[in-house]
Amino acid sequence: MMVDKALHVLVASLFFVIWQEGPSWKVPLGRRDSLIANRSGADSSIPAASESLDVLKSKFAAVGLDTSSDLVALSGAHTFGRAKCSSFNLRLYNFSGSDNPDPTLNTTYLAALQQLCPQGGNGSVVANLDPTTSNAFDRNYFSNLQTNEGLLRSDQELFSTTGADTIDVVNNFSSNQTAFFESFAVSMIRMGNISPLTGTDGEVRLNCRKVNGVSTGSNDLLVSSI
Numbered sequence: 001m002m003v004d005k006a007l008h009v010l011v012a013s014l015f016f017v018i019w020q021e022g023p024s025w026k027v028p029l030g031r032r033d034s035l036i037a038n039r040s041g042a043d044s045s046i047p048a049a050s051e052s053l054d055v056l057k058s059k060f061a062a063v064g065l066d067t068s069s070d071l072v073a074l075s076g077a078h079t080f081g082r083a084k085c086s087s088f089n090l091r092l093y094n095f096s097g098s099d100n101p102d103p104t105l106n107t108t109y110l111a112a113l114q115q116l117c118p119q120g121g122n123g124s125v126v127a128n129l130d131p132t133t134s135n136a137f138d139r140n141y142f143s144n145l146q147t148n149e150g151l152l153r154s155d156q157e158l159f160s161t162t163g164a165d166t167i168d169v170v171n172n173f174s175s176n177q178t179a180f181f182e183s184f185a186v187s188m189i190r191m192g193n194i195s196p197l198t199g200t201d202g203e204v205r206l207n208c209r210k211v212n213g214v215s216t217g218s219n220d221l222l223v224s225s226i
Helices: 002-019 039-045 053-062 069-079 089-093 107-116 140-146 153-160 166-175 177-192
Strands: 082-084 126-128
Touching (some): 053 153, 153 166
Antiparallel strands (some): 082 126
């Protein structure tokens, strides 16, 4: 399900963040794993790289997360990591079916990305989500957005969508790393509290990637307990 997939990413991110001297927080204990693995639910509910701000907001709201502070703070996890050319190639050559690049892309950055990801090239080639400090957990992800150097559309939309309430949050995090770290920790806990299974519900998986044995389930969407 959406939360199961996101939670495993959350745990991996937790250890990486600590290693990279980023923010830290106490992870609430007692959460159990789902008895089903709902790929279709995950694919439809987790924000995608090519989505607009309106769609991103609707997906966050659907699970009870704040569509401004949580959205921007959790997007800040893109301060490290990589993305395949296939996940942002349309921004470089045919944005929204226009046969032109995304007009919000910094032209110098665009040229560099087009060289890395030529049209019709290998879609598995990867680019840094943060072109400035790609292996550090810091505020530079937000500074990149201010200069139109967000790699994914879902990144740049946070700053380049006219009138969006996320712009002020980006500006704040760009100038105040402590505020980003504090908000990121709060938002990670909030995301971890989306429809938790506790007590005897669910199971403790022997392999995080699959359920313990054969089980079935539904495509019901999850709602935050916050």
